[in-house]
Each structure stands twice: as C-alpha cells, then as structure tokens.
Amino acid sequence: MPIPFFDKFMHGLFYGVLAFLVMRAWLQGRYASLDWKAIAMTLFIVALYGLSDEFHQSFIPNRSPDVADWLADMSGAALVCVTLFFVWGKHRRAGS
Numbered sequence: 785m786p787i788p789f790f791d792k793f794m795h796g797l798f799y800g801v802l803a804f805l806v807m808r809a810w811l812q813g814r815y816a817s818l819d820w821k822a823i824a825m826t827l828f829i830v831a832l833y834g835l836s837d838e839f840h841q842s843f844i845p846n847r848s849p850d851v852a853d854w855l856a857d858m859s860g861a862a863l864v865c866v867t868l869f870f871v872w873g874k875h876r877r878a879g880s
Contacts, residue, residue: 795853796860803830803861807868815872823865830861 807826811817834857838849 792852792856795856796863798860799830799834799857800860800864802833803827803864804868806830807865818869818872820869823869826865827858827861831858834858834861 841847
C-alpha cells in the first residue's frame with residue numbers, strides 16, 4: 785500500500801538538503817552573516833534548479849513535469865531556509 789504524499793515529502797526533503805548546501809556555499813562558512821538576502825538568493829537558485837528539473841522531465845519517457853512537485857520542492861527549501869535563519873540567528877544573538 786503506497787504511503788499518501790510520500791513523493792511530495794521526498795521532494796521537500798531532497799530540496800531542503802539542496803537549499804542547505806546552496807546556503808552553506810553562498811555564505812562561505814560565515815553563518816553569522818545569514819540574512820534575508822542570503823535566503824532570497826538561496827530560494828532563487830533552488831527554484832531555478834527545480835524548474836529546470838521539471839522541464840527536463842518532459843523529455844523523459846513515462847515522466848512529466850508537475851507543478852505540485854515544484855511546490856513541494858520549494859516548500860522544503862523554504863522550511864530549511866527559515867529554520868536556519870532562526871537557529872543561526874538565535875546562536876548569533878546568544879554570542880553577542
């Protein structure tokens with residue numbers, strides 16, 4: 785019996801990891817400099833990658849692009865970005 789919404793959960797999980805890695809690269813280890821601009825750039829990069837992935841699927845037999853998949857991708861990425869903002873922001877405030 786398939787698990788409901790498992791596919792969307794996995795999209796969110798993998799794109800959350802991608803967002804973490806993009807943000808880590810963008811900040812170059814300077815986590816204290818995490819701000820809304822870094823989050824916006826991370827989400828922009830992840831969104832473009834997700835769109836290109838969905839477009840790419842239109843050329844693969846038995847696959848098709850799906851807006852719901854892209855929304856799941858972006859939900860996972862946004863959740864990770866906002867969580868990191870509050871976690872690293874709290875750590876930054878505690879260190880000052």
